[in-house]
Amino acid sequence: MKLLEDRIIQTGRIINNEILKVDNFLNHQIDVNLINEIGKDIASIYPNANKVVTIETSGIAIAYATSLALNNCPLVFAKKQASKITSNNNYTAKVKSFTKSVTYDISIDKSYLNKGDKIVIVDDFLANGNAGVGLVELIRQSGAEILGFASAIEKGFQGGRENIERLGIKVYSCAIIKAFKDNKPVF
Amino acid sequence: MKLLEDRIIQTGRIINNEILKVDNFLNHQIDVNLINEIGKDIASIYPNANKVVTIETSGIAIAYATSLALNNCPLVFAKKQASKITSNNNYTAKVKSFTKSVTYDISIDKSYLNKGDKIVIVDDFLANGNAGVGLVELIRQSGAEILGFASAIEKGFQGGRENIERLGIKVYSCAIIKAFKDNKPVF
Secondary structure: OHHHHHHHHHHOEEEOOOEEEOHHHHHOEEOHHHHHHHHHHHHHHOOOOOEEEEEOOOOHHHHHHHHHOOOOOOEEEEEEEOOOOOOOOEEEEEEEOOOOOOEEEEEEEHHHOOOOOEEEEEEEEEOOOHHHHHHHHHHHOOOOEEEEEEEEEEEOOOOHHHHHHOOOOOEEEEEEEOEEEOOEEEO | OHHHHHHHHHHOEEEOOOEEEOHHHHHOEEOHHHHHHHHHHHHHHOOOOOEEEEEOOOHHHHHHHHHHOOOOOOEEEEEEEOOOOOOOOEEEEEEEOOOOOOEEEEEEEHHHOOOOOEEEEEEEEEOOOHHHHHHHHHHHOOOOEEEEEEEEEEEOOOOHHHHHHOOOOOEEEEEEEOEEEOOEEEO
């Protein structure tokens, strides 16, 4: 998606050829025009989805835009829990944090995932794919069908795509960064 | 806003005449049709706003819908921090948690609040108003103009409106619950 690649080039900040900061349009300040286009792009790949699932916090805006482009279908965001709350009312999974060496629980109330659902999972970033893998494991407990996973920005050199595809799940990203070179993205 | 009042009556769950759970359309599963209408309602009160500010997590969807109804103006969400990170690049304020007896920091990068901004602050709930007061204090550091505060659901018996109005800020809520009686809302 050229619009997103251009924006990453123009306003993304890359630190130490490793960290990409897109605070300016994606996960602190949100450019609603751009995110609407990202939502349309994702919806065009999964036009038969009837529910959008994401994870708090930064996935919510993209999930909202995706839902807008899918006839305002329901969206559900998984909650992250630092502490471990066991509840019979929730589907849960464990996710290993990429940046911090901790494992956290994610959960969704069982009422909001059902057998007839055709789900697209969305997130802002795809790095090592741990959050995506956790969401797939969680959703599969419900019997809902997963049409695929979509991220706005994929860091294509961190193995996330392979980790999710290994579960039999299709992966799409609006922009795929192959590498960082001289603190610039290579698409 | 009758649509929202009806939905609270139909699907909200009130526990011990105190806690209102609206997980089913507002802060876990999101009914995008309804939230779009909430956004339009808020935008109709503050039609001159050119930036929407909220606080993670549950405010983001409502802020997105409000921005859609304000010509896709930028939206910014304040981040909550458990640990205290002092940074010269952020405006910060302290917020006392209503449910837990802890104080947390909220912050917004200085780049995203500017003097020409005409801001509407939005949140999902207005209870005691501590988050709203914190956001007002934070935004005022930037010199941006605050047109007002808006919540989807106000619990009108917990003093939040008075706490925000005391700062000279207009308050609007789409639905105002005067009391809970027999685990039912009274509007």
